[in-house]
Amino acid sequence: MGMEKIDLEAKEVAFFSKITAGITHEIKNVLVIVKESSGSMEDFLSLCQAGSFPYLDKISSPLCTIRGQVLRGVELGGLLNQFAHSPDKTVASRNLNELVEQLYFFPSTLQNLRV
Amino acid sequence: MKSWKILLVDDEEEFVSTLAERLQLREIRADTATDGEEALSLIEAKRPHVVVLDVMMPGLSGLDVLRRIRTQYPQVQVILLTGHGSTREGIEGMRLGAFDYLMKPIDIEELIEKIRNAVESSHQETSSWGWRR
Numbered sequence: 001m002g003m004e005k006i007d008l009e010a011k012e013v014a015f016f017s018k019i020t021a022g023i024t025h026e027i028k029n030v031l032v033i034v035k036e037s038s039g040s041m042e043d044f045l046s047l048c049q050a051g052s053f054p055y056l057d058k059i060s061s062p063l064c065t066i067r068g069q070v071l072r073g074v075e076l077g078g079l080l081n082q083f084a085h086s087p088d089k090t091v092a093s094r095n096l097n098e099l100v101e102q103l104y105f106f107p108s109t110l111q112n113l114r115v
Numbered sequence: 116m117k118s119w120k121i122l123l124v125d126d127e128e129e130f131v132s133t134l135a136e137r138l139q140l141r142e143i144r145a146d147t148a149t150d151g152e153e154a155l156s157l158i159e160a161k162r163p164h165v166v167v168l169d170v171m172m173p174g175l176s177g178l179d180v181l182r183r184i185r186t187q188y189p190q191v192q193v194i195l196l197t198g199h200g201s202t203r204e205g206i207e208g209m210r211l212g213a214f215d216y217l218m219k220p221i222d223i224e225e226l227i228e229k230i231r232n233a234v235e236s237s238h239q240e241t242s243s244w245g246w247r248r
Contacts, residue, residue, distance in 0.1 A: 025171065025198060028219065029127055035220040036133040043140050100173060 013087050020084035024077045031070045031077070038066040079105050119234050120161060121145040124154040124180070125169040134205065137223055143230070151175025161211045165214075165230050169196045177196055178208060185212040190240040192233035196221065202241040 042063050050054060079102060121138070123131045123145050131147040138145050146161060148154040151174055158166065166184065170177035177195060184191050195208040195216040205216030214233045215225060 018230055028198060029130070032220045033127060033129050033133070036130055036137065039223060040133050040137055047140075070220065 010087075017084045017087050021081055024081040024084060028074060028077050028081075031073050035067065035070045038063050038070070042067075116144055117141050120163040120164070121230060122148060122154065122157055122161070122163040122166045124148045124151070124166060124172075124177070126150060127169075130200055134223075138227070141223075141227060143227065151177070153182040154180055155183060158171075158184065158191060162188070163191060165192045165194060165233040166195045167226070167230070169198070170208065171193055171198045178204075178211060181208060181211050188233045192201055192237045192240075194226075194229050194233055200223060228229065 042060070045053075045056060045060060045063070082098065083102060083106070121143060123134055123138075125131045126149050128147075128149050129148065135145045135147050142243075145167075146163070148157050151172060154166065154168070155175075157163075166180075168177045168180060172180075181193050181195070184193055192214040193208075193212070193221055195205055195213045197204040197208075197216055197218050202216075202218070205213075205218070208216055214236060215229045217229065
C-alpha cells in the first residue's frame, strides 16, 4: 500500500473519529438533561404525602426506569466515545481495566445487534 | 434556606436551571451562568463560596475559567463537572487548583456533599485571608 493511500485512510479515520466523539458528547448532554429532569419530577413526587396522589406508584416506576436507561445510555456512549478517541494518538498509555472492558464490550455488542 | 452562595456554570441552560431548582428544593440557593464570561462577571459581582463548573464549554473553557478564578479569587472553591468517561480532565483540574470534580451525570446528593465540603474550605480560606491582613 502506497504512503499516499495510508495517509488518506488515516485522515478518513481521524475525520470519522472526531465526528463520532463530538456526537457522543452531545448525546451525553441530552441524557444528562433527561436525568436531571426526571430527578426533578422525583423530587416533587417525594413531597406528595402518602395517599394524597393516587398515581404516585404509576409515575414513580417509569421515572425509575428512565433513570436506569439514562445510565445505560451514558455507559454505552462513554464506551463509544473512548473508542472514537482511540486513533487520536498512535502510541498512548492506557488503563488496562478500560481496555479489557472495551475488548469485551464491542464484540458482545456487535453480536447482539439486530441488523 | 442555607447561607451558601453557589454558582452553577454550564452551557446547557436546561441543565443548570433544573439543577438550580433541585438545589432550591434542598434549601440551597444557586445562581446560574451559561458561559465563562458570564460566570466571571457573576463571580466578580456576587463572590460565591463555590462554583460548580463544566469543563467543556464553547468560548472560555472550564479550565480557562478555573485558571482565572485561582489567580483573581483564591477564596472561591471550584467543583468541576467532567463530561467524558475519563478522569483525565478532573485530574488536570485538580492540578490547576480545583477543590474536587464530578463526572456527569451527577448524583445530586453527592454534589451537595462536595458543595458542603467546599463551602467549609472557602470559609477557612476567607478567615485565613482575614488573619493575614
